[in-house]
Amino acid sequence: MVDYSKMPQNQILCIDMKSFYASCSAVMDGLDPLECYLAVVGDKKREGSIVLAASPRMKKEFGIKTGSRKFEIPKDPRIKIVEPKMATYMRISTEITRVFHRYVPKEAIHTYSVDESFIKVDGAVKLWGDAKTIAWKIKDDIEREFQLPCAIGIGPNLLMAKLCLDLEAKKAGISEWGYEDVQTKLWEVSPLSEMWGIGRRVEKTLNGMGIFTVGQLARYDLEQLEKKFGVMGNQLYYHAWGIDLSEIGAPIMEGQISFGKSQVLLRDYKEKEEIKHVILEMCEEVARRARQHRKAGRTISFGVSYSQDEFGGGFYRSKTIEEPTNVTMDIYQVCLELFEKFYEGKTVRKISMAIGNIVDDYELQLNLFDENSWKKRELGYVVDRIRGRFGSASLLRAVSYTAAGTARHRAKLVGGHKG
Template sequence: MDYSLYPKNDVLCIDMRSFYASVEAVKRGLDPMKVMLAVVGDTSRPGSIVLAASPALKKKHGISNVSRFFELPNDPAIHIVQANMADYLHVSLQITRLLNSFAPKEAIHQYSVDEVWITVNGLEKLFGNRREIAVQIRDAILTDFGITSTIGIGDNKFLAKVVMDLHAKKIESGIAECTYEDVPNKLWPFSVEKIWGIGSRMKRNLHRLGITTLGQIAQFPLSHLKKHFGVMGEQLYWHAWGIDLSPVFGDFTKTTQESFGHGISLLRDYTKKEALTCILDLCEEACRRARTAKKAGRTIHLGIGYSSETGGGFSRSISIGTPTNITMEMHQVCVQLFNKFYDGYSKIRRVYVTLTNLTDDMDTQLDLFDERPKQKDIGYVMDTIRDRFGATAILRASSYTDAGIILDRSQKIGGHWAKSMEN
């Protein structure tokens, strides 16, 4: 492979180790790397997921981020903490501001709350070479926040991310580097499922072709990969050679909104009547987001998952003649889909709705003889009130029933408590 044909940048991928658990440990004056601490999504529910486990807890008891609250051992040395998403977001923002002291904001790409790419091209005279910059960032994060980080260094974002996952997390310094030329030795021997971007389904498909390592992908004919996997096959091939042409500078926050949807995994089984209330709340949230973006949708999607006793569910959509962002119009369509495809007896545990096939709201045709203009105005007025006084300032009466979900969701971020229940 002639790597001289491809861009070579100085990219760092930074991951905060056991981020949620580390934040909680620091808040309590504990050492994040030595204390046994578990962050639980909802400590009032035995089945709630363990969102983060400290390294010591993982090592001693084998607890992972897919464990459940009830699986935690009865060990008095374990600190069990209610998730506090507002704190984690605050610390994440503070760390990003720290990174901004090393590089301009257009060189920082926030991948998740605890992981970020930063491009450090041309900063040698200020901070040294890219490895020296990585050491300074690692030390600054530890000094300012008490949090241990691992850093991958690569010629592009893919190499930085993968070398961090495969190597940096396993060495004492927490810093590993991979250039184009290092790819055969540092990446090719690893199993495909260990490579960022390859999930279980792709792993099975690759295994059917006799491909088990990244090196075997690199040696597989590109034309055959494209035949089997289309565009994904081509990406697999170039990634196997360490080539990634995704931008390393720019406004990474701008994305094209293709749909507005909301979903929820319910804390208990819902009846048909309760599910319809839940659907209304979800439609309210989806349409509010669409109105904020000045968009309306022509296709409405409803998904229902049944409880584990019966399993199954359905996922159906329908397109309407006039694009909408009116809550009751969307809800009416969802009710039609529900009545048509619900089996009539199963308890319901998951619900999601989506408004897609979007168009600009101003493109919507209004009939002078119907009530749609008034309904649209009501929606925008309700949005204004909520923007000014809070998401729960004005609600439909059904939202106050036991089946309503908006009041509960208003206290959460990403499905987890925004503030600790002990606060």
């Protein structure tokens, strides 16, 4: 049993804007976000274009959700299909954050994503009332000023607030969980992928161990979980008990930081050389993201998804190298090695990669067999500064000017989509 008296007893709000992109587009078109039938797609001209967001009624009545394709949307006169306006969405997101500042200082706010934020209200309760009262005030402010719906989960730590949001508040509007709710509400959750932090791959492994509910996970032998999953096994166990020691501003799963990118290609890629061109472009972007945070990583993960025309499938594999890196070509060589080893020659429609096992990039282990290692690392930072000043398209690799390249097109986008 866990002694909850020694655990954090904060008052954390997790605020989620419902179907944010779709709701923003609905309001801009004078529609009710909760009543209209609206889908935001990347490109209206392409039938295979991905649905980026769908209004609640689109999800409920037509089964159209994020990740669906345009050709799956029924030909119904009530349905409105629009393209994204990313710059506008970002601006609205910023304005919503300003609402939070009315109740707490900036140090108490953590923006988790463009449509989700955490707020620690411990220091504001004497001024505004308890956590639930503050949640209702924020919800009312957002709906009155932006006509946008939101849901708010409340918990004693970041994890519990997030779980409360995902598992209850998204249906109820506002909900609050305490540690006393762990066994009655959290432990009942099944399938395991319904719990934040557990993906399909981990769920499958846990199922193979005889674990099908969060309660079974909480009662499983901790040593066995750590033996199977390492540090992640420890986190899975304590998360099943609702325990999280993260502070506002830190990632919820401490130690699981990585820098990655996933890209659904604009068309099917069948030629190996063309696929390699896109891989190199993506390595450049992932390396740049790591350098922006002055980080480097030892574990490089890479995978591809095949076209549905060939019944889908694909692979995702990782390799750990001796020295941490954020050099584009180092990452590219590992991705290329994994690609050559596991690629089955099928048509590729999606490419994913990430670097993990992150460390600070302030030191460099000198290598007698690579006297230019320092120069290669510093060159990346120089290129970043040029792009930061003149734009991401100001300096591109030659592959970006081939028919396979996507970087020139993506440089015109905001958040990966039309502005």
